[in-house]
Amino acid sequence: MSTSPYIGDREYFPGIGKIAYEGPESDNPLAFKRYDANKRVAGKTMAEHLRYATCYWHSFCGDGSDPFGPGSRSYLWNDSSDPMTNARQKMDAAFEFFTKLGTPYYCFHDRDMAPEGDSVAQSEENLFAMVELAKQRQAETGMKLLWGTANAFSNPRYMNGASTNPNFDVVAHAGAQVKAALDATVALGGENYVFWGGREGYISLLNTSTKRELEHMARFLTMARDYGRSIGFKGTFLIEPKPMEPTKHQYDFDAQTVIGFLRHHGLAGDFQLNIEANHATLSGHTFEHELQLCADAGLLGSIDANRGDAQNGWDTDQFPVDLYDAARGMLVVLEAGGFKTGGLNFDAKVRRESTDNEDLFLGHIGAMDTFAHGLEVANAIIEDEALSAPLAQRYSSFDSGAGKDFADGKLDLAALRDHAASAGEPEKISGKQEQLENLVNQYLLKSF
Incomplete structure (x- = not known):
């Protein structure tokens, strides 16, 4: 375990030390008020219950850009003209952040960690080089990988989908990318592998065969499952529902849609669901609703913890600070037996207007305190049978x-x-x- 205040050759978050628990009376913005990692709740520590993870994409790749303007933030780790040098610096910055914040896990897309090359072979070479560095950084810091995934939606080749694309050559490219991402996840000891069908859906039925696309999606997921098991992946495959944006209608619309799809195609034994709060909002459901349906089906795997804006009809990916949502969400998780291989990944980004070096810490601290308090509220409700007793009476x-x-x-x-x-x-x-x-x-x- 490293005792250095930073990772590698330079410090990317100077002036910020390890974030400590100081209790509810503290007025230090760079301290936890509720999240005490070692505090025991219902037989486990908070860290063991919550299994917090920091996401690689929003935290270290997002620059604040939106459809109406370029990025508002610049990063020290992007100061080289060589993409691989920037990738290595970004990884050092990420592990410095993980270590100072104290999240035990992280999550990544392949293209977050390593730049795409000019060919399949070059992309794989870039990724595997970064995996070797990530192995070293994990050994130095004790960090673990909650899950890996492939970004099969950003490249223009995926404009009509990845596994559901009407062009087989594109499907093959998606397969190559997922294979490499699975190899990387296994090499780094990842406990889960996620599929987010960012463009797996359709814009117009006039040029779409939904039957063929859904069959191809199921075949693709089956192939990925079989390959993952063949290389020793013993973790959970996760599908993350989202109803729209960027695609008009995505095939993984909501939890119940995905549950039915998995059962129909015989995949429920290996796949569970990764529920994102903001995606629940976009599908017209509550975060709690989506979690409960997964728990009822025995398919609640993991959570992308964030929130949306009730006045905005798109995926704003804000840090979660709603205590009621956190408490109700953790109530479902605890009643379902808690996380097995999953956890709470903060798929959230600081606002475009938040440009200070400390803002990324502040967003995570508030979110971690929110779910820590939600955990204690949920546990107290369960221990007192405050909701279970009246519920049982209602169906008596x-x-x-x-x-x-x-x-x-x-x-x-x-x-x-x-x-x-x-x-x-x-x-x-x-x-x-x-x-x-x-x-x-x-x-x-x-x-x-």
Whole structure:
């Protein structure tokens, strides 16, 4: 483990030391108020429960550019005319940041870590060179890889999709890229591998065969699964739903769509879902809803922790600071048994207007404190059976008698008719939604 204040030959975040836990009374913006990595909650430390990860793309590749203007930030690690030199410097900056912040994991796209070359072979050579450096940096710092993935959406060749592209030559390029990204993930001990179908969908049905594209997508994922297992990947394959943007209608629209797709094609045994809060918003659902459907199906794998803007209809990828969302999200995670190979990856970026060196730390600190508090709230609610008891009572008519017979499949429709005739008009039973919402707020206001 390195004891140096930075990684490599230079310091990219000068004046910022290791972020420490100082407690709720601290007014130090560069300190944790709620996230105490070693504090034990429900038999595990906060670090073990939350499994925080920093993303490579927004944090070290994003420069604040948007459709209306160029980047607003410049980085010391991009000061060379040689792309591979910049890639090495960026990796040193990333591991310096990971170490100072204290997130135990990171996540990357292949093109975040290494520049694309002029050929498949050159791209692979660039990536594998950076993997060797990443291995060294992981050994020096103790950092681990939560998941890797391939950016099969930015290059213009993927304008009509990757695995769903109508041109087989493009599908083959996507296969080559995913193969290399899987090789990199395995080499770095990645615990998961993610597929985000950024352009796996369609713009117009006039020129699209959805049947063929969905079949090709399933075949591609099956091939990736088989290759990953053949090279020793024992982790979880994850699909991250998103309804739109950039594609008008993406095939991985929301959690239920992906769950049905996986089951239909026999992939649910190897694949789970990586739920992003902002994508849930764009699909017209809540973060909690998407998590719950995955948990109900036994397919909740990991989380991209961020938030959207209720007034904006696009993917704003803001750092999560909503305590209610975090508490309700962690309640679903804990009730599902907690993370296995997944974790909380901050797929979030500082705002275009946030240009100071410390802003990236501040965004992560606030988000980590938010989910740490959410964890403690969720655990207290579970321990007190504050929500589970009223929920069980609400469905108690299915626990005995004719209701249980119905749930067990022992009644037919005629039996339902006879029961309705003999039981008479059902009584009105309040759902007590307002009381339960107030109850959650009471826990949010507690000190832990």
